Amino acid sequence: MSDDVRELVDRCLRGDQSAMLQLVDTYRGQVFGLCYRMLRHRQDAEDVTQESFVRALKSLHRWDSEREFLPWLLAIAGNRCRTLLSTRKRQPAATSLVEQVSDKTLEHAAAKNLAEEVELALETLREEYRQAFLLFHQHELSYQEISEALDCPLGTVKTWVHRARRELIARLAQRGVVQELKNEVRRV
Amino acid sequence: MKCDEFEAHLDEILDERRRPEWDAQLREHSACCPRCRDLASAYGVLLEGFRSLKLPECPADMPTRVLESHLARPRLAFPAKAALPAAAAAALFSTAAAVFVAVFLTRDGQREQVAYVAPPIAQVPVAQTKVKQIEQIKFDLEQWKKVPLVGAVFASAADNDKSTVPYEELAKGTGRSLANVVLRMPGVAGPRGVRPPQPSYGQEGGGVWPTHMSDELRPVAESVTETFDLILDTLPVTFWASNTRDS
Numbered sequence: 150m151s152d153d154v155r156e157l158v159d160r161c162l163r164g165d166q167s168a169m170l171q172l173v174d175t176y177r178g179q180v181f182g183l184c185y186r187m188l189r190h191r192q193d194a195e196d197v198t199q200e201s202f203v204r205a206l207k208s209l210h211r212w213d214s215e216r217e218f219l220p221w222l223l224a225i226a227g228n229r230c231r232t233l234l235s236t237r238k239r240q241p242a243a244t245s246l247v248e249q250v251s252d253k254t255l256e257h258a259a260a261k262n263l264a265e266e267v268e269l270a271l272e273t274l275r276e277e278y279r280q281a282f283l284l285f286h287q288h289e290l291s292y293q294e295i296s297e298a299l300d301c302p303l304g305t306v307k308t309w310v311h312r313a314r315r316e317l318i319a320r321l322a323q324r325g326v327v328q329e330l331k332n333e334v335r336r337v
Numbered sequence: 338m339k340c341d342e343f344e345a346h347l348d349e350i351l352d353e354r355r356r357p358e359w360d361a362q363l364r365e366h367s368a369c370c371p372r373c374r375d376l377a378s379a380y381g382v383l384l385e386g387f388r389s390l391k392l393p394e395c396p397a398d399m400p401t402r403v404l405e406s407h408l409a410r411p412r413l414a415f416p417a418k419a420a421l422p423a424a425a426a427a428a429l430f431s432t433a434a435a436v437f438v439a440v441f442l443t444r445d446g447q448r449e450q451v452a453y454v455a456p457p458i459a460q461v462p463v464a465q466t467k468v469k470q471i472e473q474i475k476f477d478l479e480q481w482k483k484v485p486l487v488g489a490v491f492a493s494a495a496d497n498d499k500s501t502v503p504y505e506e507l508a509k510g511t512g513r514s515l516a517n518v519v520l521r522m523p524g525v526a527g528p529r530g531v532r533p534p535q536p537s538y539g540q541e542g543g544g545v546w547p548t549h550m551s552d553e554l555r556p557v558a559e560s561v562t563e564t565f566d567l568i569l570d571t572l573p574v575t576f577w578a579s580n581t582r583d584s
Contacts, residue, residue: 263382
């Protein structure tokens, strides 16, 4: 990790507001990207991104400067996302309608390109698989970093990422994006 | 390489963020296995599609919003912190009250239990024993008073201050020990101190006890006296009794 981040964090800990602005500006894209992919809702993603940064600034003194800053920050964001998702699950009456409308909207509208199909497939993944997949392929964290961020064994993270890939391929095959793999889908 | 090994190796390649088409083993197996080639292709399609995903732009004012929220949090947290001790105090008070009531009720229950069970066991026998002792003492006194000889001899001895009847004869006449007779005589130092001269021992209205002694204590004193008399009967006080009488 670069010394710039450590210095930035030190300045934040001393109460330097410009450093806080700089820190948020540096990582806002990555945090928001994870939140958006996890929550599939722009407004929720913005709210959780903001909350995650506020929490990070508040508990900045707990960050181990010997480790990378981004995994620690994304772990906070991921936890906030999962908290919100669990809240949604506890409110089935409100969320089911939203999800139904969302699914119908996405499924009725023909996917214009491969990216939309992949995005649609991502929504079908379990939260753990999706988070691990995103942290690995989107944020390019190592398995070790993901393991520390999610506080779970490294082997479990690997399994989640592998299963996420296979389920995504299976989903794409079901959607006819990869017609050739219909036989492989049954194996997944 | 077998087909099962192919997929595992493909995962390894992807885990190392390498491109599958650049791996010689995968390329060699794919050349002769259409199924594995399609599988590798599907992985490639997936990752290509994922890379092409476009994220909505994070609001540019996010740093400002975060900073405002971060700075506002202590002010917002103040009432929250103030409310927390209040809530904690309320909860603590409620808990303490509940514990106090529970303990109080429990103690009341124990008290009721003690008051209900223990006293009959602890007090009634004592009271009954005491009553029995008093009754026994009264009975002894009555029996003692019914001995006319003793009363007559003592009365004559007491009434006649100049009596020269030796204590030994009185003891023989009453059937008591010498010491017992000596100590029962008026004006003789005994266990109860110096006795005032009494008109008689066994007569009505008379008695050996000081007048200041309450009626409640007299049965007890009588019992003590009887016990002391029994002890005196066993003591060899002949010489002492003779000298006392002579003096």
